[in-house]
Structure formats: C-alpha cells, structure tokens
Amino acid sequence: MSLSASSSVETVREPGSPLSGATGEEVAAKIEGRGTWQLAWARLRRDRAAMIALGVIVVIILVAIFAPLFATVTGHGVNQQFRNTGLSPDGLPRGPNGTFVLGTDDQGRDVLVRIAYGTRISLFVGVAVTLIVVVIGGLLGLAAGYLGGIVDTLIARLIDIVLSLPYLMFAISLVSVGFLGGNQGKLLGVKGLPIIVFVIAVFAWAAIARIVRGQVLSIREKEYIEAARSLGASSWRIMIVDVLPNVTTQLIVYATLLIPVTIVTEAALSFLGLGIPPPTADWGQMISESQVLYQQAWWFLFFPSAALVITTLAFNIFGDGIRDALDPRLERI
C-alpha cells in the first residue's frame, strides 16, 4: 500500500459527499465536468509533434505580422532592386551572403524580405478562405442534413456539381474573362487576391458541406434530437444548440487540414500566373520566377519552396494533432 494519504481520500470520496477541508472553489472545480475543449487541450499538450508544429505556426504568424521589420533591419525594401550589389556583373542573382542573407532574385531583390512579405498573403488566404469556407460549408451542410427534403436535394446536387468541376479550368476562364477584375482586382490593396479567394472558396465549401451533411444525417436520428423536438424547440434552435456542437470537432479538424491545402492552392494559382501578379511578393510567384535560373541560383528556388513546405507541414501536423486530441477514437488515416 503505497498510496499517499491524500490520494486515498480522493478515491474513497463519494461524488456528492461533503468535502471537508476543501475550499469552495476546489469543490466547484471537482464537480465541474471537463468539457470537450479542456480535455482536447490536455491531450494536445501531450502531443509533442503537434506542439512543435504549433510553435512553428506561431513563428510564421509573427513573421507575417512583422514582415516590415525584415525590410527595416536589412535596409532592403520588398520591391527594391539592387542592380549593383544584388546582381553579379553578368546580371545573375547573388547567393546568400552577409548583405543578402538568403541571396537575391533575378531583379536583384532581397529573397529574405520577399519571403517574409509573401508569408502575409499565404497566411491570409489560408486562414481567411478557410474561415469563409467553414462557415458557408458548415451552414449549408447543417441545413441539408437536418432539414432534408428539397433543401437537401438542392444542396447535395450543388455539392456534386461543384466537386465535378475542374478548378484549374474554372480559374483560368474566370481570370481570362476578367471576373472580379481578373488578376488585377484588389482586396486589401493586393492585386489578384479577390479572384484567388473566390476560386478557392467556391471549390472548398463543397467538401466541408458534404462532410457536415453526412455527420448531421446520423445525429438527427439521435434520441436527444427527438427530446428537443418534444420540448418544442425550433429547427433553428436544434440545429445550433444540439446538432452543431456535435459536428464542431469534425469541422475544426477539417478546417485545420484545409489551411495547408488552401495555401498550396494559392501558391499554385500564383505560380501559373492566375493569382497574385508581379511585383507583389508571393511564394508561388517567386517559385515561378526562379524556374529559368534555378541551375545558376538554387537559393532563389529553394528558400520560397522551403517556406511553403515548412508552413504546410506545420499546419498538417498540427491538424493531425488536433484531430487526435478532439476525437481520440478516430482511426489514424
């Protein structure tokens, strides 16, 4: 019997019995059940890979916020061309050195500063689009699954249609007809952003809506939903109060895993010239520009690509961690 005095008291104590010697707050803490979020956070904190990924994500966010600091410290503006110091006499980019830590690009611009600024676009698209998509897809999936009937038929068919459209063709045609200003339209002062947000949002909501709809279809048959109806709750109330909390975990898991997909898609669109046009600093566009010179200037291709890989990897690992933490019963895929 190696139990300490305090722990043996703990095990013997009945849930409802008076707790002698404990303060009121301690009692309340003992009695209050730990919610999904508290439990998930406790599990997440034990997941070392996820915590490292979270650390990386925090750093990336800080880089995005303090991107101008990189310009100030190095003294290199984001679009400033250093034709004398940044390019070799025969016009090739310079490799990493004391002045240009990650080298320069074909125009003699500082790769480090441009990557830092590019973070802003990647993160904005990744997070903002995901938020929009989760709200739209979540609500439509919820309505389709719970209300059923004609609402379900319409939304489910729309999902099928969207998921069967090729998104690249869609993006190319939208840019060429100048929809939302093509890649010249502006959002938050950045050219090409509206079209990117639109294209990704149009395609990504359907995946979310389909997942949510499937979940809701099984939840609506639960007895507690019938109980809520027997109490006189409206469909809206049931959807928000009873159904939604049971799909939020899945919603959050898919949202975190959608962020890296969105970031890669944005880079791909910009790489193809459908997204952010030059001279705005953007990872996909930098990778695109580096193609011609990669045999002479590896750094110009390597560092933007590395930034993209690290970012998506961090979000993916963190997303996996969140999934494991929120739904421990879920099989690892």
Next chain:
Amino acid sequence: MTAPGGDVLVSATDVVKHFPVQSGSLRRSRDVVHAVDGVSLEVRRGETLGIVGETGCGKSTLARCIARLFDLTSGKVVFDGQDISRLKPRHLRPVRREVQMIFQDPYGSLNPKRRVGSIIGDPFAIHGVARGDERKRRVQELMEVVGLNPEHYNRFPAEFSGGQRQRIGVARALALRPKLIVCDEPVSALDVSIQAQIVNLLSDLQDQFQLTYIFIAHDLSVVRHVSDRVAIMYLGKIVEMAPVEDIYTRARHPYAKALLSAVPVPDPKTASQRERIILVGDVPSPINPPSGCRFHPRCPKAQQRCVDEVPDLVPRLSDDASHLAACHFPVADGEDLTASRPTISTEDRVVEPELVGLEVLHGLSDRTEGGTQ
C-alpha cells in the same frame, strides 16, 4: 398510485399512423407499414395508462402520435379539450409545454456535448420561462426533486450512471410542470434495482405534481406496478384495455392471455405448475397485416369469423364498461386456452407451411412441459 376517476385529459380517436416504405433504387415502392391502425383510447387526469405489447406492435409510435412528435395519417387526438391532431408546429408549442416525454435510452436521449444544467434548463430556455441565475436555481431545484446532487450542475451526461441519467431525463420532462408525461419504456434500459428506483420516483412525482402518465413498457410486472389501466397492443391495434387487476386476472383476448402467461414467476414451483400458452409463428409483417382479427393466424381459438370480420373493442362476456376486448371468442373465466384448437383450415390462416405441423402440436408440447416436473 392515484385512483382513476378524474375527467378525460387525452383522448385519441381512430389514430392511424402509416409509414411509407422506401425501397428500390427509385424509391417507388408503395408499401406502407401500418404502425398504428385505428387506435382509440382515453387517459383520465391523474391516472397512469400502461401500454404493453411486443417490439414493433406500434406502442411507441402511438405514444409519439399522442405527443404529436409524428403527424397522424388519420384520426384525432384531443388534449385537454383541444384538438391537437392537425396543429402546425407553431401552434403546437404551447401544447409541448403540457406534454413531455421520457425516453427509453438514457444514453441516447441526452446530448453528450452539453452540460447537465443546460440540458435540464432547455425547457426554460425554449419557452422563455426563466433565464440566468433564476434558471440555474430552478434547474438545481429540479435536480434535487429527482434525487440528483444539484452541485453536479456543470457535469456532462457521460459522468453519470444509467439511472442518474434517467433522472436527468425525468427532471427535464418535469421542468415545465406538464400535465401529461409520456414515458416510452423509461426503465427498459436500466438494471432491475435501478428500475425500481425510477419507477418509485415516477410514482412519487405523480402524487406530488398531479401528473398523468402514459407508460409504455414490455415488462408486464413493471406495468402492473405502475398502471391504473392497461392497454395491450398487437400489430398496431389495441386488443384489450382494462383496469390493471382485470387484465391480470381476467384477460379476455387470447393474445393478452398468452402474453400474461409469459411473465416470469419468481417461485420455480409455481412456475412449473403454471400453464404457459406458447404461441407459434412470428408476428406477421405490419406492411401486410392479416385480415379480420390480426391475431387470427396465431390464435388457438381462431374461427372463420376471425378471418372475415374485424372485432370491435367492446366489453365482452359480462365485463363492465371499463374492460374492453377486441375478440369474437373471448376467453371465459377459468377457460383452458391450451385445450383450444382453431377451427379454420390451415389454408385460410396466414401461416408459413413449416409451422403447420408445430401448430397442431403446440397444446401437447405445453402439457409435456408442465408434466416433466
């Protein structure tokens, strides 16, 4: 339990509920499940009406029709003087305050993601009765009434045992002080010792709050304990309805008789001497129920009339007006049902061929079962 005799709180007239069966790739099938097929009953204020029957006989569907969780295919439900059978959801809201349900599955009927306080407080929130601290106070009062520790207000359903969860369900049903509580097999999912606690709780609450219960169960002993009157259902119809003691001592319908003979008796000696009526065959499909009396394919007393004519639910033999049975050839007091043989030829009976041989033997096998002792 409280003596019956109050005025009528709920009356159901010819309630019919059919469910379309959707099968085939194009969902064209016209089949319907006759879940409830013309049920009429009355529940008086302050009494408990027990509804018993096998799984799939339509007792839960009937309860949900009365509570208007389902739309009726046809028929009428009058609650407290108001016809509620055709009310739109918006107009049903005030009725929902008066009619509450307790569900069978104490695990499935509580949302696992919500705290107990918020679950029990739901009725207050939905009907805008109390909010904030007031709501919390009333929820904790309710928890105390049903025997839960009010300090467990912030716990999740998963942290309670089956019996405690059922108490949460009872507290939720009680919140708005309803007139009628429909209990859909409230104890079937619980351990026997816990069953007794919940049954006693329900009966205490009935006295305390003048509640009327519709109590559905398939456990006849529980029903006997809680009910003032009992209705026995078979394939979507009530076959017999009577005050509880009448049913248990003088059942008229052969099905009721057979059902009651299946109640386990604690004493093995009594059990071995008792005559068990063993029915053959399965319950026919409610998609295509038998003609006439629905029990005729399995009934030991079946005659041609049972195939041709649907029996009315009326007093039989010399019973008084409260004892109703739907049978052309009711079982008389002291009649030995095991000696009866159907007089209709087997072709007229909807019976699967391989069961016919057993059919002839069933009385005999019963005898030998008793005689082996």
